[in-house]
Amino acid sequence: MAKWLIKSEPSVYSWDQLVKDKQTLWEGVRNYAARNNLRAMKKGEEAFFYHSNEGVEIVGIAVVAKEHYQDPTTDDPNWLVVDFKPLRKLKKPVSLADIKGDKRLANMDLVRLGRLSVQTVKEEEWEIVLQMAGEK
DNA sequence: GCCAACGTTGGC
DNA sequence: GCCAACGTTGGC
Numbered sequence: 001m002a003k004w005l006i007k008s009e010p011s012v013y014s015w016d017q018l019v020k021d022k023q024t025l026w027e028g029v030r031n032y033a034a035r036n037n038l039r040a041m042k043k044g045e046e047a048f049f050y051h052s053n054e055g056v057e058i059v060g061i062a063v064v065a066k067e068h069y070q071d072p073t074t075d076d077p078n079w080l081v082v083d084f085k086p087l088r089k090l091k092k093p094v095s096l097a098d099i100k101g102d103k104r105l106a107n108m109d110l111v112r113l114g115r116l117s118v119q120t121v122k123e124e125e126w127e128i129v130l131q132m133a134g135e136k
Numbered sequence: 137g138c139c140a141a142c143g144t145t146g147g148c
Numbered sequence: 149g150c151c152a153a154c155g156t157t158g159g160c
Contacts, residue, residue, distance in 0.1 A: 009158090031143075052158060094158075115142060115157050 003121040004037065004047035005110060006062065014061045023065050023085040027073050034118035038082050039068050043047050046087060048121060048129065057095040058129060061087040090133040104128055
């Protein structure tokens with residue numbers, strides 16, 4: 001099962017908001033690489049929820065609740081959305097500085113392709129981040 | 137608020 | 149189809 005990472009600015013859509021909403025559609029992706037990742041997501045797969053700009057850390061884990069469908073905010077068939085629901089908050093958030101400080105994570109998309117808003121996470125990277133969060 | 141990185145656009 | 153210019157993202 002693939003692992004993912006999704007980013008959001010807390011001032012636009014925060015983890016707490018997702019918890020409050022129970023479920024949300026991940027809209028507004030206007031980048032082909034990010035779009036391709038959204039399209040590859042399967043129901044039940046897990047994604048790190050990352051706060052950009054403020055916090056700059058992974059705060060929780062979200063689950064794909066509904067696979068991709070046409071973005072209702074545009075008629076352009078190029079763009080699609082995925083529904084997410086919150087799974088759980090990490091015991092301890094993992095900051096970008098923490099990730100950059102670990103040599104094993106130097107190749108993570110978060111470090112290499114900082115601007116990409118929807119990323120894939122390798123299985124071993126997922127495990128390392130969970131350990132850093134005090135989850136294992 | 138600055139600036140680096142990167143994606144997209146558009147002229148040729 | 150190349151590449152310079154421009155816009156946007158996001159860390160610091």
